[in-house]
Amino acid sequence: MEIAKPYLLFLGDAPDALAAKTAAGVVDWRRDWCVGQTRLPGCGSDVGLADMDVPAAVAAGAKTLVIGVVNAGGVLPDHWVDEIVAALEAGLDVASGLHGRLKDTPRIAEAAERCGRTLHDLRHAAERFATGKGTKRPGRRLLTVGTDCSVGKKYAALALEAEMRARGLDAEFRATGQTGVLIAGRGVAVDAVIADFISGAAEWLTPANDPGHWDVVEGQGSLFHPSFAGVTLGLLHGAQPDAFVVCHEPTRTTMRNVAHPLPTIGQVIEATVAAGRLTNPEIRCVGLSINTAALPDAEARATLDAATAEHGLPASDPIRFGVAPIVDRLLAAFP
Amino acid sequence: MEIAKPYLLFLGDAPDALAAKTAAGVVDWRRDWCVGQTRLPGCGSDVGLADMDVPAAVAAGAKTLVIGVVNAGGVLPDHWVDEIVAALEAGLDVASGLHGRLKDTPRIAEAAERCGRTLHDLRHAAERFATGKGTKRPGRRLLTVGTDCSVGKKYAALALEAEMRARGLDAEFRATGQTGVLIAGRGVAVDAVIADFISGAAEWLTPANDPGHWDVVEGQGSLFHPSFAGVTLGLLHGAQPDAFVVCHEPTRTTMRNVAHPLPTIGQVIEATVAAGRLTNPEIRCVGLSINTAALPDAEARATLDAATAEHGLPASDPIRFGVAPIVDRLLAAFP
CATH class of the missing domain: 3.40.50.720 (NAD(P)-binding Rossmann-like Domain)
Known part of the structure; x- marks a missing residue:
């Protein structure tokens, strides 16, 4: 739309x-x-x-x-x-x-x-989609994924788009939820499509493009959320991202609206690479977006530093500290 | 319905x-x-x-x-x-x-x-579903999963139901596709529900039951199929199976309607356990259902024997040799 x-x-x-x-x-x-x-x-x-x-x-x-x-x-x-x-x-x-x-x-x-x-x-997909084909398309794609729902995947994607554009990159936010669609002026609420067409809708949303172009795709749900992991997986397969950023909220104790504990960032990286390889064997994690709103400054910095040390990846809070370190890593990984 | x-x-x-x-x-x-x-x-x-x-x-x-x-x-x-x-x-x-x-x-x-x-x-879900909750329910569940689409998941589930009933078990086939729904007289085509409700539909289909009751759930797609893996994962999370059977067609060279190679049986076991643990930490594989229709007798037997030797699991062709060895293993695993 x-x-x-x-x-x-x-x-x-x-x-x-x-x-x-x-x-x-x-x-x-x-x-x-x-x-x-x-x-x-x-x-x-x-x-x-x-x-x-x-x-x-x-x-x-x-x-x-x-x-x-x-x-x-x-x-x-x-x-x-x-x-x-x-x-x-x-x-x-x-x-x-x-x-x-x-x-x-x-x-x-x-x-x-x-x-x-x-x-x-916006919650009712008007488009008709084909089933996903999983064929590799030209153009680059980055997907935000999460340890849970509502951990800042949309915000991180928009912050990454803004930082990438500020550096002169050809980057475009691709919306997969209703607020995202309003912000992009187009897109598809992937959780509202018929189940057979989740990956097909994601392929439609992120079509073949110039080799230097980046689609920055808004993630949905979590591979570890028992309500929505199917949507998350179909989006991952359809978007076939080259790069992904894990979004996390460190003070949450259970996953949103269910009793399950949150997975670790390491588990999300491992599961995303394992599943994402199916449509992009080169998929890799380029950063961590951590929502530190609930933490005082020193503790926020310490949380980010610990995540960087543990995973060997740039970690930032997009609202508090921006996403420059993540874009630095992205550009180093994809010169 | x-x-x-x-x-x-x-x-x-x-x-x-x-x-x-x-x-x-x-x-x-x-x-x-x-x-x-x-x-x-x-x-x-x-x-x-x-x-x-x-x-x-x-x-x-x-x-x-x-x-x-x-x-x-x-x-x-x-x-x-x-x-x-x-x-x-x-x-x-x-x-x-x-x-x-x-x-x-x-x-x-x-x-x-x-x-x-x-x-x-039957391809258009009339029911309204809640989102899945992932909470463990009483009753036992077995799910058939596949290395691909159209490898005999429905047939295997029906054969297992028949064998289990013949042994006096309280077993019920749960249909997740349109032909299955006709055979069961009820069920839900899970690939036709709105993406947000895949696992919720599976929970609705396989509700809490007596501790000795087995739902034998028809699988859909494959975790390794780039078109439909989201449906497969949502069904796995919603059905929260205690046991699963991997279905396979050994002569197929690419996955149905796409260019991807088939995963190995070992990869499917590993991925199903890794993902299924989210809603049932005790999930385990109890057998392999291999469609040997394209093979002569001696080669069919050799294929099944090799699969058993490699995976330490009973392997059978339900049409050619029945599923008794798989039910034997199921009963040994869940006395």
Whole structure:
């Protein structure tokens, strides 16, 4: 899917910043694509953009209203519908990462049809994919993988893209989840495709390219997560990465939403190389992205130094210290 | 999905036996559930049942017309529609493993609605699943895995179920593909569920059970197949098998529909144990099911003997020699 830019970010009546984290992610990485935010009475979130209504956003050039907020259950509340219909009638497309589909709300479906606008339901893959073939393609690919879900794989990929571009490399972030798709303006939520086509969707997302081009692919789940490892493996096989970065949150005690302990970074490196070899025999780990937000400065530094010493790989926290050491290693490994 | 029995098997105008292999599989394993076969002019297939039309089948007690034939592209041909509508009007449900949905043919959808009958599109999961949790459940499970797709995983599971039942064990085949679902009368095509829910669907299919009960789970794909390994891994994690049997076709040179070489049996054992440990630390291999159809008798025996010697596991061809040695090992391992 390809989402028309720029965006008007809809925050609804998000009670707090966490509920609007999709919108915040878009602002963090693609502020230039956002003309403003629109909020309903009672909204407790603010992503730092100018408040404006739909007509003002259209006048400022907006092309898509982005539902940048999640609510309990992922269902679209009735009291959001008026604003969404008004946006469609004013000529905007609408994009949503909610579990429920925009087009399943009859007033929204009718307005989109009547106004000739596009509804993007980011959690529901609209594309048809072929099954993956596993054939080696030209172009380079880097994948972020994790010891768990929600350990910063998207953030690490975006930070790597930014650092690589700053050094003049031809690098492009490839989105595999709904927030990532909004940030990239295109992509596919791989966890929402039919199981038979996971690796095929990843191949579609990261096609053959120039030998010097890098796709920086957003990882999903973890090979060690009992809910989602199938998605992780299909993405790994389809993306056939030359390089990968392991993302980790050192203070977590069990994997997200299940009772399993986290694997070690070493286990993730070993399992990723073992499985990834199937479609890229040269796959190798080029760095560790460690979320140290919960640690004081000295402890954060000590954690990174210990990881580097243990694995012989650059370790950094992308938010706190940037990803320059990881890109240094990448360039050394792939001159 | 739960399919009403007994069945009338629809062979359409299948040009040959291969095109009707779904029907043949049902007859092989559940002949008691089949009242007859119905064929269109020009049909070149015969699964050995009495030919009868819909009224005769209804009189004989049939409850479901089963589309037991595939055609090029998996699309339902127009000239099958009359017979399917006639079946619905006579009070039968209809089940199909074609890629195209029965309900996407307006005359069929209308007739089903009007007659209050159920359409089973076996390749399209109708159930909603939760994400997998990976929590250990009581009851025993055996999973068939493969060095490739189409190496006899379903056949091996059915042969194991039959042998285990013949010895008085409480064993139940659990179907994960469309032909398997027809043979079991229920199940889920795991390659057709949304990627996020592969392991959750497998958990749903093989729920907590009596400590002495065995689910014998039909495997899918291969951990080494670049198109489908994600499905295979999610099924492995969700089924959390205590025991697995590796299925292999020794004369195949590349994996099905791709250019990759086959893994060795040893690689499959190692990868299955490494990945399966996540949800069942006690997972172990109890046998090898080797399809020797392409080999003369002496060479078949030599192949099985060599596999046993190399891996220290019973090896058999379920069709040629039965699975008794594998069940012997299973019972020795799980007294």
